[in-house]
Amino acid sequence: MSGADQKERERLSQPSAEPALKNEIQYEIGLDINNITTFMQGLMKHHPEVKKPCFGDL
Numbered sequence: 843m844s845g846a847d848q849k850e851r852e853r854l855s856q857p858s859a860e861p862a863l864k865n866e867i868q869y870e871i872g873l874d875i876n877n878i879t880t881f882m883q884g885l886m887k888h889h890p891e892v893k894k895p896c897f898g899d900l
Contacts, residue, residue, distance in 0.1 A: 864878045875881045886892050 864875055868875055
Protein backbone atom coordinates (compact mmCIF):
# COMPACT_ATOMS: atom_id res chain seq x y z
CA MET A 843 0.00 0.00 0.00
CA SER A 844 1.41 3.39 -0.95
CA GLY A 845 1.83 6.26 1.50
CA ALA A 846 -1.00 8.18 -0.17
CA ASP A 847 -3.35 5.19 0.19
CA GLN A 848 -2.44 4.84 3.87
CA LYS A 849 -3.09 8.56 4.52
CA GLU A 850 -6.47 8.35 2.75
CA ARG A 851 -7.43 5.26 4.76
CA GLU A 852 -6.47 7.03 8.02
CA ARG A 853 -8.43 10.16 7.01
CA LEU A 854 -11.52 8.11 6.22
CA SER A 855 -11.31 6.17 9.49
CA GLN A 856 -11.67 9.38 11.53
CA PRO A 857 -15.14 10.63 12.53
CA SER A 858 -16.42 13.51 10.42
CA ALA A 859 -19.08 16.14 11.05
CA GLU A 860 -22.30 15.48 9.13
CA PRO A 861 -22.26 18.54 6.81
CA ALA A 862 -18.64 17.94 5.82
CA LEU A 863 -19.28 14.23 5.27
CA LYS A 864 -22.42 14.88 3.24
CA ASN A 865 -20.65 17.41 1.02
CA GLU A 866 -17.69 15.09 0.47
CA ILE A 867 -19.91 12.12 -0.43
CA GLN A 868 -22.05 14.22 -2.79
CA TYR A 869 -18.89 15.47 -4.52
CA GLU A 870 -17.41 11.97 -4.84
CA ILE A 871 -20.54 10.22 -6.17
CA GLY A 872 -21.96 13.17 -8.09
CA LEU A 873 -25.47 12.84 -6.62
CA ASP A 874 -27.47 14.89 -4.13
CA ILE A 875 -28.22 13.24 -0.79
CA ASN A 876 -31.52 14.38 0.69
CA ASN A 877 -31.31 12.33 3.90
CA ILE A 878 -27.81 11.49 5.10
CA THR A 879 -29.11 9.13 7.82
CA THR A 880 -30.97 6.95 5.31
CA PHE A 881 -27.98 7.00 2.96
CA MET A 882 -25.57 5.97 5.73
CA GLN A 883 -27.88 3.20 7.03
CA GLY A 884 -28.02 1.68 3.53
CA LEU A 885 -24.26 2.05 3.15
CA MET A 886 -23.58 0.36 6.50
CA LYS A 887 -25.94 -2.50 5.58
CA HIS A 888 -23.95 -3.25 2.40
CA HIS A 889 -20.49 -2.37 3.77
CA PRO A 890 -20.05 -3.60 7.36
CA GLU A 891 -16.60 -1.98 7.59
CA VAL A 892 -18.35 1.43 7.66
CA LYS A 893 -19.27 2.23 11.25
CA LYS A 894 -21.21 5.06 12.85
CA PRO A 895 -19.16 6.66 15.62
CA CYS A 896 -20.57 6.40 19.14
CA PHE A 897 -21.77 9.51 20.91
CA GLY A 898 -18.77 11.46 22.13
CA ASP A 899 -16.37 10.07 19.51
CA LEU A 900 -16.42 13.33 17.53
